[in-house]
Amino acid sequence: MIDVKALLEEMKASPYTMVEVATPHTGVLSLSLAPGAQVRGPLGSWKEKKGTTLATIERERNVKPIHAPTNGVVESVASDLDTAFVQAATPFCTIRHYLTKAEVLAAILKKALFLFPAPERAKYYFVPEVDKKVRASGSRAVKVRDGMELFIVSRMKRESPLAYSGPAGIIYAVYFGLADNVDAGDPLIGVCPADQLAVIQDVVNRVQAEWEEPEGNG
Amino acid sequence: MDIEKRIHGLKTRLDYVRDISGHKDNENVRLLAAKLAEFEERAKALPVHEVAKQFTALEDFFTFVEKKLDRELTPMDKVRIVRHPQRICLRDILENVYDNYTELGGQDEYSIDPSMLIARAYITRRVGGKVYNQPVMVIGQEKGHGQEFRNGGSVKPWGNAKAQHYMKVAQTENIPIHTYIFTPGSYPIEEPPGAAQQIARNLYEMAGLSVPIVACISEGGSGGAEAIGLADARLMLSHGYYSVISPEGAAAIEGRLRQGQRAPAELIEACAKALKITADDNRAMGYVDRVVPEPPLGARPEHYDFFKLLRQEMIRATDSVVLSVRGWNFFRMMALRSGRGDEEKRTEDIYVRWSLSAQARERLIWRRYMKFRRMSRHAYLDPRHYLDKVSGWGREAWWSVSSFFKYDFFKKHQKKFAHAVEEIGAEVQVLKDKVGAPLGKVRGLLGNGRSLDLEKAGKSLTELSCWEGGACGFLNGSGYLSPQARDDRTVTCPRADEHGCLDLWAPELFGDSAGVCAFCGHHFPMESQWYLHNVFDRESVFEFNKRIESGNPLSHEGLAKALEKAKRETGQKCSCLTFEAKVKDVRVVVAMLTANFRGGSVGAAEGEKFIRAADRARKKHYPFLAYVHGTAGIRIQEGVNGVIQMPRCTLAVRRYMEEGGLYVVLYDHNSYAGPVASFLGCSPYQFAVRSANIGFAGPGVIKETTGIDIPPDYHDAHQALSRGHIVAIWDRREIRENLYQALLTMGGRNLYYR
Structure with missing residues (x-):
């Protein structure tokens, strides 16, 4: 059993992830930023605006910018590599990224829940008995076990049953909506052991209430 | 109570004067405000009859000042007038000009x-x-005095499609069309049917509509105006504007502003002036036939006399158009043209039936073509000697005559003979097969056919193979080397992040790979010369009309210098190259818009060359290919001289297609705005080279005007393909093969291609 509370405490003690940026290939590196500089990751609805330029690398007279993959602060820069020829995959910069609320929740739930993925792109429904239960008392009233017939897969007017496979527990979260098309591999439901429900709920509430994000983060 | 109402009326007039003055500090406005305030103060103490007397004097004073201000109006003031919510709109016109x-x-x-x-x-x-x-049939944009759902008269693609539908209805019913243009521009979105595509369809439809069309322009903003503006008679309201771009848009381009930045008011004023957008300017340049005078400071819904005048003008214009194509018109035409007598009486006293006979309909379309053909001739440079011009006309006449004999006269008689020969040939073939069958069997047994196969196999084993569609597939052996390939360096594919493309070595990429990424197939831009050397047969390109030159018809500041620079750098006289060439021995006439000359923008010279190329293809019975290396749209510095090329060229290609010509368009790189929304977009066979962007407005303009964030692939050729704008996407290395295939398959018996 995972100690969810300990996990949260651990995250609170160090609310950062260190993102190491490495060179994509060989070339002469020119660094653009010093430690302490604020950087931002890709922006825009389609992430079409590139992140801050961290450095440029030149190979065969082709100068290529290297962009910040995420928001944060430049923790360290390998200044000895500036204007030097470097090998591919040489780390040259570390970005300290402060975890956002969503990232913390995702990390905790990823460890605490079992995510059951959709096998193909289709519309998914619960079987009628389960559906009734979900509507009446919420998804957490449903206990699932391996081999249980849980979903109806509906695609191009053909419907077929789909059995759940995974650890037994209760449905903590439902990730699909009525008449939504779910892509293959996307999670359908998140399952957790029944005795952990209260703990997870508590941790989620605490994250929602207590986690603070610095300005400009996200 | 009455006085209060009238004071309120004056206050509205004052607010209106203030609004149209814009940011300018106007002494007259202050004076009017002071006079009104003073009167209000004084009126409290005066007896009623005295109040009425003084008020009349005040009203007269207002009228006097308005007239004075009217004489001082700048082009930008007129832009503010047409955009004002109090400006007359189409509903007012329907209520007051028409009887029902x-x-x-x-x-x-x-x-x-x-x-x-x-x-x-x-x-x-x-x-x-x-x-x-x-x-x-009345068609027009409705601004609805600022009603939000009217979108300021900015029509979406499906709105223009609705207009097209009812134009066809009018044609079926044989009734004239009155169009009223009240638009700042079309709504630049690409959702089906697509802004550019639909405007092109409208223009194409109007180019061949066989009923009289009379257009009246109040606010004529670029492509949106053209969507219903191709007319037999074009009237313009005296306080309206007709322009290639809004003054704000022109200022953003002139000032090289980035998205979100606002242009200074002085620059906008200067642009409005430089673009020559007013009714008088357009009348002087010949783009409108008549100017309808408005009351001082522009027509508003309460100006009933103005509606009366507009009614007469519309009736008169329709009568004139109809009579000009009718047989019996002498006295009525004279009466309409005569300047004497009461205007109203003259117009209303003449009856002209507005439905047309079949012959009159044909004459109408011809006159419309000629009307637009004659426009904008002053706006380009043609330094040819007079004798050259005369000999050019002679040559064209000879092509027409020889084409007539070759394709019309002989063909008619030749057909009968050819049919007879065909029949006899088929009979002989059957006889030959029957007789030759035993002989073939004997030959097969002796193994005569094998030697050929062996020879072929030997050749394939001993000689260098040629990858299908590869190096020797697309190159015609011209030996052309792109200057980009001379640079010994690597380049990054712009889609490397998504597809993991490795760096590409420039000499290979721009040499054998024809600018195509070896990993994801992205097409890098290639210079226009590459196509001239690699698509058409070797040494088959023969350029004509190369002395027609882009000019600076509006004496726009800086354009002369920029043109000079472009001419020097490219060696071209304008962005349109027109030439005859062969594709695997099939002769074609090509008009090519090259991106390296002012972004491939289209002005009067480009339009003229395009029309002449279409005419040449028609006269010589050749297929016509519009190859768009790249175009940024209409050249805004030429103002309406540029935008008028949209209907002009569309009329020319329609005429060409109606006479049986095959018109093929091929887009490469970026093709945007006016040309796509007219003479390019109206072709039934439009193709794109992979990685081309096709659309009406660029992403920046869409964001600025609609506030919509658009995805990065919004203008991608695949999007254009999915909404049915283009018919196929080609690999650059296969252009030659595909073009040949297109000419063979689309050029049927009834189309010119050989």
């Missing part, structure tokens, strides 16, 4: 596009004691 009307295709917000209003209206005339009801 029914709205079609939806009403108010319950319409597919409330900014496009269509109505079936009646004009009732009493002539010689007889009452005539004359139906017309």
